[in-house]
Amino acid sequence: MTQPSKIYLSSPHMSGAEEKYVQETFTSNWIAPLGPNVDGFEKDLCDFTGAKYAAALISGTAAIHLALIMLDVKPGDVVLCQSLTFSASANPIAYQGATPVFVDSEPETWNMCPEYLEKSIKACLNGELEVNGNKINPQKPKAIIPVHLYGMPAKMDEITAVANKHDIPIVEDAAESLGSTYKGRQTGTFGKMSVLSFNGNKIITTSGGGALLSDDEHLIKKARFLATQARDPAPHYQHSHIGYNYRMSNILAAIGRGQMEVLDKRVEKRRENNQRYREMFMDVEGVSFLNEPRGCFSNYWLTTIQVDPAKTGGVTCESIRLALEEKNIESRPLWKPMHMQPVFANYPYCGGDVSKELFEKGLCLPSGSNLDDQDFERIEKVICKLFG
């Protein structure tokens, strides 16, 4: 028998509307440079999120990098970052030669714990942190990077209160949470600067891309300037800043505009997927879900479960992953916390074992908005067999 087609964790889901916008770029030969679709896509993002200004960029990573550059993060500085996240949240700290300090999660949303955040700031101010046995000079962290992991909004009221108390700007990593809301407000509007991603596996995609959002026009103008090689206004090429080639192309922005037309539908479908998994596991002892706390609305970009082998009769998240893989179905462990990553192992960590335990017991299930009934039947078959 031939292997059934692969079910992906989260694959691109085009609406058809993208082609209309892409065709326009060909008709007008506006393949490059920046053009009307970039402007249009930025406006779509502002209209959707309520952010005042947006800069479309080549990636979410580039957006975080520019945010840190504009906050003047440089060697010797400290930036606080949620530990349980994708490495792209933290890598730009290293690009700037600064020191990341990783903060544990709280169990309710799996995102940055406000108490450990406060502790990490105090430890930093008091010069208690070390890298490779060397004390870091007492200092105020330059930025805080909380993440809305898998679409679940972080405790932004509490995190913002701590940040404001110490006057430290938030760079909000909303790469996974476009369409999620916290107390009625879209994620991506809580940071001094906020970051979106349109990478291939995100809730909408431009094949690759990202955006920086802010209510501060000056910051977004500066991001656009830095992202296009920092050219001074002069007919010759003159530069007084180091520039970057980080701007989104007009073609990719065309795809983004088509995707924005269906974003609400994509959120709805991902939430339906989540509901479907809850029903699938309803009678299974030892498998639990990440639930929305009051005031949180998740786009459920990925549906995640926690598996407790003490209660499942020995079934682990890894045995579920392997059983799915055998049937050509992709699932994935949670992000491995940054403080457990070899590349960041020497940097300070403030927290307990929340993110570590979530990682050890967690699994991301196939969650694409293009999953159909047949796909779910295949998944359910594997799960039924495992749990008898």
Ligand SMILES: *Cc1c(COP(=O)(O)O)cnc(C)c1O
């Ligand atoms: C995807 C992602 C990013 C990076 O976005 P890219 O567009 O892939 O560079 C950053 N942070 C988190 C949490 C992400 O999931």
